[in-house]
Amino acid sequence: MTDADIIGFIRHEARLIDEQRFDEWLDLFTDDGRYWMPLDPDQTDWKLQQSLYNEDVFLLRLRCERLKSAKTYSQKPKSRCHHLLQTPEITRDGANFSTWTAFHYLETRLDEQTLYAGWSRHSLVEIDRKPRIQLKRIDLVNQDSAFAGIQLFM
């Protein structure tokens, strides 16, 4: 797995979200994968400390299935989103590797558009010569702000 492969993977992941190809996006996670957005930048506990997101694959899939439902009223009309990524920094540890990616993320619906900024850290493993996400941790720069509702994925 070259650095270019890994950088390409991170870009591809963001593109799948932006194009709302959520089933393909979910396939990037391992079976025990997790999507985590802590409430505190120093947080290490996701059980007894609150988080904005702490989703195993079941909960992520539930969100994606809900987005397809005809009765998802908060998505009438639908939200759209846009990622702008900085080039990921890569750290290797044997067969495992992790990336650190600064990002801007924009979510929009009707006439409202909200900009979020932060850093995502992917813990990746190689399975069948492809990277898979074991943990995607997202730290927003303003994780303690009162948000108006984040409906898609960063």
Added chain:
Amino acid sequence: MRDFAALVRNGEVHRDVYTSSAVFDHEMTHLFAATWVFVGHASQIPNIGDFTTTTLGVAPVIMVRHTDKTIHVLHNRCPHKGTRVANDPCGNTGRFFRCPYHAWSFRTDGSVAAIPLPTGYAETQFKQSEAAGGMRPVGAVHSYRDFVFARLNSAGIGFDDYFGASLSSIDNMVDRSPEGRLEIAGGVLRYMHQCNWKMLVENLTDTCHPMVAHESSAGTAIAMAKALPGKHPAVEIYAPFMSPYAFYENMGIRVWPNGHGHTGVHGSIHSDYSAVPGYFDQMVAAYGEDRARAILDENRHNTVYFPNMTMKGPIQSLRIFKPIAADRTLVESWTFRLVGAPDQLLERTILYSRLINAPTSPVGHDDQEMYERAQDSLQSDSNPWVNMQRLLGADETEETAEANGTSERQMRNQFHAWQRFMTVAP
């Protein structure tokens, strides 16, 4: 002055109660000044000098542990130029607050400790000025089992008269700790709504919406769970939202005077959660078996502490709906640890709060969508009245009563109290 009482009639309220900034301003100066408003929990400020900052209505206040260990609630305004003295959400100020503008300092009961260059006031009537009173305490403060409430007005209804039997919901939440004690834990989720604060409070006893508005999340969870090999803790939280109308009818509603009330008189969507190993034995050891069963069989759904705090005893969570403007409300979701109970209970509390009452919660998204659509469409002049007539009785008063769980009785109960407190002289 506008006749605010006329905005409420039998089973209907005028849309201006949600949309008018004049009504909102009057709520802040009258309703939120005359009632007992939730400030915070004593476990937030265990040590001398610990403080939190919050708002009562729109009035900025500080809750602080004074040098003698008592809890004081002070207006967060320097008596000199009006600068907000404490700006952090929480912290420790030691024995004094010090204004960052001109270094006036105050004891933690609000009294003036020192003013630089005091000779400048020697030949003035400073001692007779408003400023000499220091940081003003609010009208009255009362802590009930560590839940701290305050009344802004110095005269008015007493704490016990105001809350009466509604305190039983706080009792049940606290009694669920084998040590009879709660601690705030896990962090606070905050989210912003472009709607009136009352819409959120009313939704808490609206039992005809979960199976409709939340079908996309709860219904999808039930459908997906069928393919799961085992149980997922989120499904047990989501699934009861899809209970049929008959379930909610049988849950029942109880109303109390002064706008308080709760859903879930005879069990609720929280009744059938999995037992946490070891917890019941701890409760029996603490209370005896009969009392332990009585505590744990009380599964109230949402209790409204009028005007703007609601709690879930069986989940150990509460929400505060902080009014910011007629069309803007800040929600805070707080979670508690049952001191002495297994960690799995706090884990469930935190999971529940994130799944249901968070800015990232799909359930929350669909609720928010309903409120904000209403806030916008109430601008329509086609019909100025909002309907709350469901199961309206012939001669409803504010006395304690029980009703069918799908009744809008508690919403009407809130507006009875609203009418009275909007017309109390400050």
